[in-house]
Amino acid sequence: MKKPLNIVILLFSLMLLGACGDSRMHSHGVYMLVDTSGTYAQEANKASKIINYLLATLNPGDSLAVAKVESRSFTEKDIVAKVTFDKRPSQATSQKRAFKDKIQTFTQAVKPSAYTDITGALIQGAEYLNETKSGIKTIVIFSDMQEELGKGTVRDFPIELDGFRIVALNVSKLRTDNADPRLYLNRLAHWEARVRKAGATEWVVVNDLENNLESILVTRGTNG
Amino acid sequence: MSLQTQQLNAAVSVKGGPVMSNWSAWLLWPDNVALSVFALGLLAMVFLYAARKPMHGIIHSSCTLAAHGTRIVSRWMLRAAEGMQLRNQAVLLAHGQESEAVRIDREFERVGNLIRKDLQEFPALQRKMLEEATHIEDDYRKCGTVPPPSPEWVAALKSIAQIKSGGDIPRTLLEDINRSIEKIHDKTITEFRRSYEERHKILKGMQPSWRSVEKLIGEMDKKMVTLETNTKQIDHHMHTLEAIRAKDSKAEHALTVSSFVQLAISALVMLIAAGGTFINYKLIALPMSEMVGASDYLTNSLKTSDVAALVIILMEASMGLFLLESLRITQLFPRIASMDDRMRRKLMIASLVFLTILAGIESSLAFMRDMLIADKTALMRDLASVRPAPSDGVLTSIPMIGQMVMGFVLPFALAFVAIPFEGLVHSLRTVIGVGLVQGMRGLGVLLRIVCLLFKRSATILELVYDIIIVVPLMVERWALAWRSNASVAPSVAPDDIALAKSRRAA
Known part of the structure; x- marks a missing residue:
């Protein structure tokens, strides 16, 4: 009589353990990099709208962090706001409101940086998302993807982005790109090759912010 | 082997691969394919003619074995169907x-x-x-x-x-x-x-x-x-x-038809109840995420909150079932039916209390759902920087009150599912039984036909075998005819007579 009972308890415990272990595997982690270099700092309002979209779309249990890309961005100081939403929807809604307020304060006082350290920001983002143990990890880069490194900044080494999705947003064309479009295309190709070499599962470029925002996040079912 | 043939073989082996080269290996004269094939055919025919008697025996035995096997299985099926029918009839x-x-x-x-x-x-x-x-x-x-x-x-x-x-x-x-x-x-x-x-x-x-x-x-x-x-x-x-x-066949038929009708009606009512359950589930799935968490998953696509909502509904259905059982409206549990009245009344009160508590919980969950949706809508408005629309207090509270009332009433309504469920359980046994009996009978008849086919196929295969070796057989007949001319002898080969006798015996 005791043996079947033990088996039932064991199975139930396993099921519960499985359920607990599975919870983070289904969560979505998003790390958004906002380029604040040069004229791109003026695009902060657009970035704010995208962050609002992310806040509206992410679910309880998901993680979101917004960081600025500056001259040297491999630092936690560049993280403007970060949150892992509570499992309870009501608490998650309150957290989203607080997050929105933080972003609003940030966008009102953006200071342009001299250089753009995208690589450092990517490494920082990967580190943060790995810590969250999210099932689906997405790094959103709101930038023209033109990396400019200051003197003494070393970034020419291979980076690790295993299992990450990289989404490049609002990759605006520079004046030089208009003169020679190959520069723009080569820039995108270079970044795609770099992140794929680093182990990224997906590389997405979204320039139509009005109609194609759905491409930023992948639905849970499609990611297996 | 000539140089040309070697070249041809080499080309074949390069283009067609090893299969083609193996095929060419069978040719006696690779440069003359037709002759080689003819020679091989002739050899095969001679071999088949020599092996005619044992081959006929193998064909005959195999077919007989298969026929017997299918016949036994067919008989077993029909007997099992009869037994099952008797059991079904008794039930x-x-x-x-x-x-x-x-x-x-x-x-x-x-x-x-x-x-x-x-x-x-x-x-x-x-x-x-x-x-x-x-x-x-x-x-x-x-x-x-x-x-x-x-x-x-x-x-x-x-x-x-x-x-x-x-x-x-x-x-x-x-x-x-x-x-x-x-x-x-x-x-x-x-x-x-x-x-x-x-x-x-x-x-x-x-x-x-x-x-x-x-x-x-x-x-x-x-x-x-x-x-x-x-x-x-x-x-x-x-x-x-x-x-x-008196085990009258008309009464049995009437009961069977009645079971089919009852199954159809019960299934229809259960379908309607399933619709009610779905609405009920939708009412409490979202607020349940507030209680058990919205990000926990049991499987890849199954949320814990959804399962919890479903469990609440199933518990309500169970309480409803016990309530109707204790009221002696349904009789799915003999233990409850045989309880003394005092105990049964206690069970009835307990079921009713639990059902009311669950209905109350569901009603409050429906209220919470409305609050969560309102909160989320407000957040969306904030995020989209849209001013909130002026709301009429009475009009906006109508859906909330409706949800709460539905949340309280639906569990009691779902409790009555026990009645069609009982009908479904009872009628399903009969319908499945009838289906199984018919299926087994059909299979039995089919196997009987297969048995006949095997029996007949023995003769057909032997004839086909004889067609393949028709040339040596004709030679044999000519030879026999020539010998019969020389001396009085039976026109048919003794082997054939023996084989025909053995077939008749079989």
């Missing part, structure tokens, strides 16, 4: 008998109630009717016509009329008498009329009594009609029960 008849017994029991209970109720009223009714009858009889007696008494003066008048001598005295006398008579007559008439008037009044007073008696008789008649209907129904059920007990 169906037992269930039908039980149902009819319950129906008869209920009808008797109704009749018993009717009789008990009416018999209780009968002494009062009888007394009332007797009183009314006595009253009517008294009145009737009072109404009896009493002729006015014959006046004594009629005899006096006769004697005066016999006086023969005329004169004034008798005339005056008669005139006086006449006057007196008229006076008395008038008085009598008046008295008579007054008496009739009184009788009419009495008769008028009898009308309510008549009506009362008529009404009482009508009521009795109605009750008698109800009783008659009930007895007719009991008769009908008794006939059905007798037919079931």
Whole structure:
């Protein structure tokens, strides 16, 4: 009589353990990099709208962090706001409101940086998302993807982005790109090759912010 | 091997691969494919002719074996179908008998109630009717016509009329008498009329009594009609029960059809209930995420909150089931049905309390759902920087109240699912049983046909084999014919005769 009972308890415990272990595997982690270099700092309002979209779309249990890309961005100081939403929807809604307020304060006082350290920001983002143990990890880069490194900044080494999705947003064309479009295309190709070499599962470029925002996040079912 | 052939082989091996090179290896003269194939065919034919007898034996034995096998399986299937049918019949008849017994029991209970109720009223009714009858009889007696008494003066008048001598005295006398008579007559008439008037009044007073008696008789008649209907129904059920007990095929057929109909109806009701369950689930799935967390998953796509909502609904359904069981509306659990009344009543109260608590929880979850949706809508407005629309307090609270009411009512409504569920369970057994029996019979017949095919295919395959080696056979026949010309010998080969005999024996 005791043996079947033990088996039932064991199975139930396993099921519960499985359920607990599975919870983070289904969560979505998003790390958004906002380029604040040069004229791109003026695009902060657009970035704010995208962050609002992310806040509206992410679910309880998901993680979101917004960081600025500056001259040297491999630092936690560049993280403007970060949150892992509570499992309870009501608490998650309150957290989203607080997050929105933080972003609003940030966008009102953006200071342009001299250089753009995208690589450092990517490494920082990967580190943060790995810590969250999210099932689906997405790094959103709101930038023209033109990396400019200051003197003494070393970034020419291979980076690790295993299992990450990289989404490049609002990759605006520079004046030089208009003169020679190959520069723009080569820039995108270079970044795609770099992140794929680093182990990224997906590389997405979204320039139509009005109609194609759905491409930023992948639905849970499609990611297996 | 010539150089050309070698080159050809090399080309074949490069293009076609090893299969083609293997095929060419079979050719005796690779540079002459036709001749090689002919030679190979001839060799094969000779080999097949030599192996004719054992090959025929193999074909025959294999086919016989397969035929026997399928025949055995077919027989087993048909026997199993028969056994299953008997078992189904026993279960169906037992269930039908039980149902009819319950129906008869209920009808008797109704009749018993009717009789008990009416018999209780009968002494009062009888007394009332007797009183009314006595009253009517008294009145009737009072109404009896009493002729006015014959006046004594009629005899006096006769004697005066016999006086023969005329004169004034008798005339005056008669005139006086006449006057007196008229006076008395008038008085009598008046008295008579007054008496009739009184009788009419009495008769008028009898009308309510008549009506009362008529009404009482009508009521009795109605009750008698109800009783008659009930007895007719009991008769009908008794006939059905007798037919079931006698294992009548018509009764069995009727029960089977009834099971199919019941299954269809129960399935339809269950489908409607499933719709209700879905609505119920939608009402509480979102707020359940507030209780158990929205990001926990049991499987890849199954949220814990969804499962929790489903569990709540299933618990409500279970409580409803126990409630109906303890009320003896359904009889899915014999243990509950056989409980003593006190225990059963306790169970009923417990089920009802739990069901009410769960309904209350669901109602509050529905309220929470509305709050969560409102909160999320406000957040979306904030994120989109849209001003909130001016809201009418009454209009916005209507959906919330509706959700709460639905949340409270739906569990009780779902409790009644136990009734079609019971019907589904009982009828499904019969329907599945019938389906299995028919399926096994069909399979049995199919296997029988396969058995026949195997039997016939032995002859066909032997003939096909003989067609392949037709040339050596023709040579054999010619040789036999030539030998028979030389000496008297049977035209048919002895082997063939032996084989034909063995086939007939098989």
